[in-house]
Amino acid sequence: MAPTPNPRILYTAIPQSLPVFGEHITFDESATIDLDTAELNGGVLLKTLAFSADPYLRGRMRDPSVQSYTPAFVPGEPIVNHTIATVLRSEREGFKAGDHVVGLLPWAAYSIVPPDARIKPVSNEAGVPWSYYVGILGMPGQTAYFGLKRLVELKAGQTIFVSAGSGAVGNVVCQLAKLEGLKVISSAGSDEKVAYLKEIGVDHAFNYKTADTNAELQKAGPVDIYWENVGGPTLDAALANMNRFGTILVCGMIHDYNSRGDPYPIKNFGAILSKSLTVKGFLVNNLIAAEKEGTAVFDREMGKLVADGKIQYKEHRYTGIENGAKAFLDLFKGDNFGKAVVIVADQ
Amino acid sequence: MAPTPNPRILYTAIPQSLPVFGEHITFDESATIDLDTAELNGGVLLKTLAFSADPYLRGRMRDPSVQSYTPAFVPGEPIVNHTIATVLRSEREGFKAGDHVVGLLPWAAYSIVPPDARIKPVSNEAGVPWSYYVGILGMPGQTAYFGLKRLVELKAGQTIFVSAGSGAVGNVVCQLAKLEGLKVISSAGSDEKVAYLKEIGVDHAFNYKTADTNAELQKAGPVDIYWENVGGPTLDAALANMNRFGTILVCGMIHDYNSRGDPYPIKNFGAILSKSLTVKGFLVNNLIAAEKEGTAVFDREMGKLVADGKIQYKEHRYTGIENGAKAFLDLFKGDNFGKAVVIVADQ
Structure with a gap:
């Protein structure tokens, strides 16, 4: 069979x-793949169905000498x-053509992953x-679920403030x-x-662009739990309106992701002392690693909540891999409405 | 018996x-007390031996409309x-002349406390x-002890950074x-x-006035636990040098106590996210309230460590109640060396 085009979204400069699209991120149509004969070396050939665009990716677009929780991308x-993908061919036990898997995969129409790649079957x-x-x-649902259920003791009647509440994580936090x-x-x-x-x-x-966050929180607070998605002035307003012993x-902190070297200065850190607050930074991977059954409880509970319509879900779909960069860059303009996903193929 | 002078340190303006001494804090020699006949109304007459000068008192010298963890002082x-004091006369059960007690008492040579006052006998x-x-x-020893033992899991080999390490709390934290x-x-x-x-x-x-805190922490860190006594640029340097999963x-935050309305802006809050840090503000009173036996374990253990010389202790003694204001104001100039105590009477 003739080689098939394998369009990709490349990271090209720090x-x-x-x-900027075309400078730091580009769309590449030069690669091809022979789906029938490409060597798998014990691994799996995958066809991408959809991938997620998330703010945290910005953190991987950095000078590799800067340490962080995820490795820097390689230009x-x-x-x-x-990414969710379909197995086209497999030399790996437990995976066969037609299976669906999720994993951290390249933004490409097709990919071959090695035998030890962390891909997980999805039924x-x-x-x-x-x-x-x-x-x-x-990942965004897991972040909301494990963050809320494992890092704070929820009590009916408490008040939670969720910034970026219509975002991929925020809207699940609100509903849970x-x-x-x-x-x-x-x-x-x-x-x-x-x-x-x-x-x-x-x-x-409230709309933080037209309302005053501090005034809104004074009206509706005080806040027992603040779920921080944005940082910047919203964080300062939240600190000022926390309840004693709040979390x-x-x-x-999307506000600061593109202001590297000059983050927004926080004035109200002292509230942590004066109100005996607890502040926890976390990564969902570490929370899942601490679970005895991995994501099993999430898979069951959240799957049921979504299937039963008890939790609503809104996607912002970008169709075609060529729109992958736009899906990502729109995150920083607030132009997505719903979870940003890029649909690469239907099945 | 003729009335006895009862000199006091007054809080006079916000x-x-x-x-400033003479404006916000004054020394008053106008009051007297008749030690033999003053009405106790079921309470206790106390002679002050010594009281403590602590930075947190600055927080009580505020507009009462500003909420905080301690009530505002009344001008x-x-x-x-x-304060540690001797009982001169008592109408309260459990307290008799000659006993020693500690409690939150006025900065005065003598005081009469009501029957329900929270005073604790000291043997x-x-x-x-x-x-x-x-x-x-x-209180400073309890702060160090319960903060360190209850809020973080200490493991041999970890690195702790203690700012203001020669201060009343800091030096105990270092030694514990x-x-x-x-x-x-x-x-x-x-x-x-x-x-x-x-x-x-x-x-x-290191001397933070002549060395660069960030450079020192880069050399000796990374830091697993940061004990924060000061805030300001030291906090920013600590955030930059924390280890992943640090506390x-x-x-x-003495740096900010006198900059009300214009606290030092913290640039490195994002490290809480990128390094999965936990930050806990606390008050020793709440930690003690959560103890089944109150301060009993502290009284035993710390009493023994001090008596056995396993923990060293240095006081900066100000002799005479007239020096009470100076003891307090010196805290903000860094002019004390050792725990600031004011010796009012020998016995």
């Missing part, structure tokens, strides 16, 4: 602030992120779209918190997103 | 930044803090100077950490204090 190589008993497995049933009987305050960056927050049950939603879960 | 009334089986009971065997097998890094504000830190076993001590215990 950005100092906001990455010239494809971006890598959570999709809930019968949801496959792309859900890189969103609410994948509602199911636990908490009062939920949440901010988002457009009136349309605020309307969505109200739809999914948020008690007090801040630091999941993301 | 300071905006550094309190015109004496400053109140941890001093260790035979140490009475003033130790407002220092290493009192050494006893647990930790490597101790500590900063202080003079070469004399640095020499003292080395004497009490600190592995890497920051926020005990004090």
